[in-house]
Amino acid sequence: MKAIKQWFARRGALPLTAYLLALAVWLVLGAVHFGSDAAVKAQGRLTEETMPVTDWQLVGLEQNNDGTLTTVDGDPQMILENVGSRVVRTISYTAQFDGEAREMCLYYTTKVGEDYSADRRVFPESRGNGQYVYTLPRTALAALRLDPCSPEENKTVTLTMSGLTLNAADTLPAVWQYFVPTWYQAFCLVLYPALAAAAAATILAVFADTKKRK
Structure with a gap:
């Protein structure tokens, strides 16, 4: 718990955390999609x-x-x-x-x-x-x-x-394409973690201000 507090006490820790989480989720989704396609190919259900x-x-x-x-x-x-x-x-x-x-x-x-x-x-x-x-x-x-x-x-x-x-x-993704976002997906990966970090920062600021007034 102390290490977590120290981490978030650093400047920029909140947006950095949001981007790291987004990256981790993206990589996990890529791995899941790759594994899913590999499985259905092995079953003969994803064929040309x-x-x-x-x-x-x-x-x-x-x-x-x-x-x-x-x-x-x-x-x-x-x-x-x-x-x-x-x-x-x-x-x-x-x-x-x-x-x-x-x-x-x-x-x-x-x-x-x-x-x-x-x-x-x-x-x-x-x-x-x-x-x-x-x-x-x-x-x-x-x-x-x-x-x-x-x-x-x-x-x-x-x-x-x-x-x-x-x-x-030639229309199905190569292995690397499961993990590389399109331009629109890259835009979302830039935008939404920033919005999430800003929302979290606002909530934390309101919570801290309410706590001071008590």
């Missing part, structure tokens, strides 16, 4: 799987004889209703459009029969040359709905889609 478009239920899309897809309304969808025991971390594909794709997104549900919601939606990372990658959150998945484009009113878009793959090897 290239799927033909015909494995998905097409809504608002018509498949042409040459394999291309043409939108027939303003809300085209590709639905995979039964994710089953698969663990899906990423979905990637290459697509070319003969018009403006506009919004592209992927919806997911975590329970059978659950409605799709904007709260459970991810947007793609464009890797150039028409390749798009969606990275899903770490949660149980029941169904997936891919919205590959969003045509303007009274217009159609024809798209050529290839390489539709779950968990493509």
